[in-house]
Amino acid sequence: MFNELKKYTKKPKLYDPSTNKFWDDEHISKGMLSAHLNPNWDAATRKHEFLGRSVNWISEIAPSSQYKLLLDLGCGPGLYAERFSSAGYSVTGVDFSKRSILYAKEQTVLNKSNIEYHYQNYLTIDYKEQFDIITLIYCDYAALSIKDRLILLRKVYQALKPKGKFIFDVFTPLMRKDESCSWEYCSEGGFFSEKQYICLESVYQYDDEDNTELRQAIVITEETVNCYNIWDHFFTKEVLLSEIQNIGFNSFEFYGDIAGKEFSDTGETICGVFTK
Numbered sequence: 001m002f003n004e005l006k007k008y009t010k011k012p013k014l015y016d017p018s019t020n021k022f023w024d025d026e027h028i029s030k031g032m033l034s035a036h037l038n039p040n041w042d043a044a045t046r047k048h049e050f051l052g053r054s055v056n057w058i059s060e061i062a063p064s065s066q067y068k069l070l071l072d073l074g075c076g077p078g079l080y081a082e083r084f085s086s087a088g089y090s091v092t093g094v095d096f097s098k099r100s101i102l103y104a105k106e107q108t109v110l111n112k113s114n115i116e117y118h119y120q121n122y123l124t125i126d127y128k129e130q131f132d133i134i135t136l137i138y139c140d141y142a143a144l145s146i147k148d149r150l151i152l153l154r155k156v157y158q159a160l161k162p163k164g165k166f167i168f169d170v171f172t173p174l175m176r177k178d179e180s181c182s183w184e185y186c187s188e189g190g191f192f193s194e195k196q197y198i199c200l201e202s203v204y205q206y207d208d209e210d211n212t213e214l215r216q217a218i219v220i221t222e223e224t225v226n227c228y229n230i231w232d233h234f235f236t237k238e239v240l241l242s243e244i245q246n247i248g249f250n251s252f253e254f255y256g257d258i259a260g261k262e263f264s265d266t267g268e269t270i271c272g273v274f275t276k
């Protein structure tokens, strides 16, 4: 175990993979689902009051009477999808957390909502001019490398009908963290494991062209050492524009958040609305 741990004393190479699944892990996804369902917590999803405002705003800029077919990428347990459905959209949700998709499907039965869910990596979608709106909510775009962002943008563009809208949000550089190392002992288990564990947490900054940030968690139980590498990026309006310019979108609008706040250079998030 000592040798196993020693290798984590070095800064990881850019995009070194995690040793385990994160979103789709049996235990972690349980905690993630309760975080989603807590209405007052800005953790896996935003506070539920925000979700309502966000769906209302999207219904104003792209009403379901004109923009009927909506694809929600990284839909989680369907909290937005259900609200979109109630607002009159015909909704498809994609997520690669089994637990979230299972919960979302159960809700469609309880709510008699006609939402289609797919357990799938959204980097593998292959729709052609099928949707009026595609959403990617809570800064998921930023978790992707530039290579994967371009793959996703091309797939989103292909999946949209002419005049369709891609609506998504990202964090700005204000949200970048300082490099740090810390540790925590969870005697009763916790977010990463049901067994007792020690977690060594680090934040690393990279000076690659994408100014990548890594949040790393090394989780040590009595039997195992697991490493979770969570990559992140931060965007200005100019950076977003430069990477999206060659995809083919016709117009770009920017807001301060995905509930329609006015754009500001000093905000913590940017919402992009890109029209095909």
Ligand SMILES: C[S@@+](CC[C@H](N)C(=O)[O-])C[C@H]1O[C@@H](n2cnc3c(N)ncnc32)[C@H](O)[C@@H]1O
Pocket: 023, 024, 044, 045, 046, 073, 074, 075, 076, 077, 079, 080, 094, 095, 096, 097, 100, 120, 121, 122, 123, 136, 137, 138, 140
């Ligand atoms: C931060 S949560 C946001 C969930 C939802 N959009 C919301 O705001 O309530 C990110 C979600 O994206 C999903 N996800 C992350 N990467 C994905 C991928 N490549 N393909 C499909 N789902 C993904 C995760 O499983 C998780 O449910």
